[in-house]
Amino acid sequence: MSTEATRSHVYDGIQEFDNRLPNWWLWTFYGACIFSIFYWVHYHTIGTGDLPGAAFVKEQAEAQARLEKQMAENPITNESLLKMAGEATAVAKGDAIFHNAADPLRCAFCHKDDASGLVGPNLTDDMWVYGGKPIDIYTTIMEGRPGGMPAHKSRGLPFVLNVTAYVLSIKNTNKPGKAPEANAKKEQ
Ligand code: HEC
Structure with a gap:
């Protein structure tokens, strides 16, 4: 060369x-x-392509729209949630989510492995701050609550549905643990 x-x-x-x-x-x-x-x-x-920031925002909006469409097609009701709570696979998936050691913000981290309460309230008693009806529990998990309960919307609908089924399955099993919150009301 x-x-x-x-x-x-x-x-x-x-x-x-x-x-x-x-x-x-x-x-x-x-x-x-x-x-x-x-x-x-x-x-x-000419801006015909989306830069990474814009592409991310667009993808998020699309995911949100997909979730809303899914929810509109299968309305979530007390009955539909109770039905899921009776399905062993849904409850088992919810159990795995609740205790998932790979997830630093797993439910058990704040509610304890047996759900008897730690930072968050005891989920096995009959005292509820935000209501113990299936739809109330679903809404709490999906949207979060101001006292430190994170929203789980970003985890997707199946995540929230399965873990709701699990919470419904352990509700009223009365594990001794954290005393009911001062603002909780009795609800079966
Ligand atoms: C970072 C800690 C934290 C994590 C993680 C967490 N929670 Fe909570 N949770 C709380 C706190 C704190 C409250 C009380 C909120 C309030 O009083 O406003 C709460 C409240 C709740 C309630 C309402 C109880 C009532 O009395 O109405 C339910 C149900 C619940 N959490 C379920 C879950 C589930 C299921 C998961 C996992 C998907 C989860 N939480 C993850 C901290 C957490």
Whole structure:
């Protein structure tokens, strides 16, 4: 490859060959230049492409719309939730979610492994701050509550439905634990 021709300068006795850049290198470079023009025009000049931030917002909106559509097609009611609470697979999935050690914000972290309450209230008694009806428990888990109960919307509908089924299955099992909250009301 070397042409034997050298550049005129010498540094510390070191000389440089005056070789042509290899074609593969040149074409990669020209290709990158041409690509950058289309990239710039597509994303920045005419704006036909979504930059990562905008693409993320769009994806989130699409996920939200999908969730709302799903919910509109299968309305969630006390009856539908109670039915799920009677299904062993849904309860088992909810149990796994509740105790998922890989999830730093698992339910058990705040409500204790046996759900008898720690930071969050005891879920096995008949005293509820936000209501003990299936739809109330579902709403608490989905939307969160101001006293430190996180929303779980972003986890998706199956997550919330399964874990609601699990909570319904342990409701009224009366594990001794955290005393009922001062603002809780009795509700079976
Ligand atoms: C970061 C801690 C934390 C995590 C994680 C958490 N909770 Fe809670 N939860 C709380 C707190 C605190 C409250 C009380 C909120 C209030 O009083 O406003 C609560 C309240 C609740 C209630 C309402 C109780 C009532 O008396 O009305 C339910 C049901 C519940 N959580 C279920 C769950 C489930 C199921 C999960 C997992 C998907 C979960 N929580 C994850 C802290 C947590």
